Amino acid sequence: MTDRLITSLTNDTVKNVRALNMRKERESTGQFLAEGLKFIGEALDQGRAPRLLLVGMEARDHPLLDRAKAATRAAGGEVIVVTHPILEKISRRDNPQTVLGVFEQVYTPLSAIQPGAAPCWVALEQVRDPGNLGTIIRTADAAGCGGVILIDDCVDPFSTEAVRATMGSVFAVAIARTTRAEFLAWRQSWPGSVIGTRLDATHGYRDAALQHPALILMGNEQAGLTDELAAACDVNVKIPMRGRADSLNLAIATGIMVYAATDAA
Ligand code: SAM
Structure with missing residues (x-):
């Protein structure tokens, strides 16, 4: 399967994911950002798949990445390939993780x-x-x-x-x-x-x-x-x-x- 590729910093999906750095946006969407394959592996182990999985163009093959992609698609989410500047912009870091996940927040009553x-x-x-x-x-x-x-x-x-x-x-x-x-x-x-x-x-x-x-x-x-x-x-x-x-x-x-x-x- 060929995943959607985004290269523009002004793409709407990129803007929406970036906005999750703001509390107001997290509250209104009920979503949050988790960066890095380790975090995404923890989530998968708890049965939580990302709504969106953003994978840098330079991300190396890894069995956990394959598992994350498969789990995202199986749960109805989307895998998107993005450029390094997009990852930098979203994570607000010079050396961003090559994989980011957007997850649903879960609060226990x-x-x-x-x-x-x-x-x-x-x-x-x-x-x-x-x-x-x-x-x-x-x-x-x-x-x-x-x-x-x-x-x-x-x-x-x-x-x-x-x-x-x-x-x-x-x-x-x-x-x-x-x-x-x-x-x-x-x-x-x-x-x-x-x-x-x-x-x-x-x-x-x-x-x-x-x-x-x-x-x-x-x-x-x-x-x-x-x-x-x-x-x-x-x-x-x-x-x-x-x-x-x-x-x-x-x-x-x-x-x-x-x-x-x-x-x-
Ligand atoms: N000025 C504050 C006060 O009078 O409690 C200091 C708060 S302290 C930095 C933050 C919290 O850490 C406290 O409310 C308490 O729950 C815990 N804490 C810090 N030092 C503690 C100590 N020595 N014994 C028990 N709890 C402590």
Whole structure:
């Protein structure tokens, strides 16, 4: 089969794909961009085929690329061959990946989360930094968590920067988004421990008796976890700060918490 070839930077499909770098466009289309064969392989392993697969003219033959092309076509998507300048323009990089995929965003409704499916889940209040969010999604996946719940106004997990930082884990864990009020109501029926993280907590992060599944709440990068959410936790804990730094980076603190919770499972 001969795939469509696009060479013009002003082609409408190229413009539409480029526009996915903007949140407004991602929200209205429900789509996002993932760059590189590794990401596309992760997606295929999770049964997710791209709507569009853009393949650079210079892309080398690879069995995974053949699989990606076949899966895209089988799912009703399109494979398009594009020039290097088009890949540069879309990815906004001088050395773009030679394969880009456009995928549907998938959010798991809170009501569809099955707490017992994993020993640990993460909830983030108003996370602002896409790199932090992507790193947390990747770390949650690595530690064996079931998913990440975004409370209130959080950064977009499907932004290009966040997706890059997930290294493909964006396809592997459940991602939910909710308001604070909805979260507080839903939390009432959580079957295990709900653990908040606060710098003013008196319990150490290893001291709290933990019942799985654990739900770990992490706060905003500047303001920390709000009093309202901290009050809804069974216990609030602190990771010791032994030097001059007064707090840890949010993603690092999440990594420490989720490994402590899953190691204890
Ligand atoms: N000034 C903020 C505060 O007072 O909480 C600092 C926020 S910190 C950069 C971002 C988040 O990382 C916190 O809300 C908490 O969830 C987590 N965190 C960072 N350091 C922590 C620590 N030592 N113990 C527990 N949680 C921590």
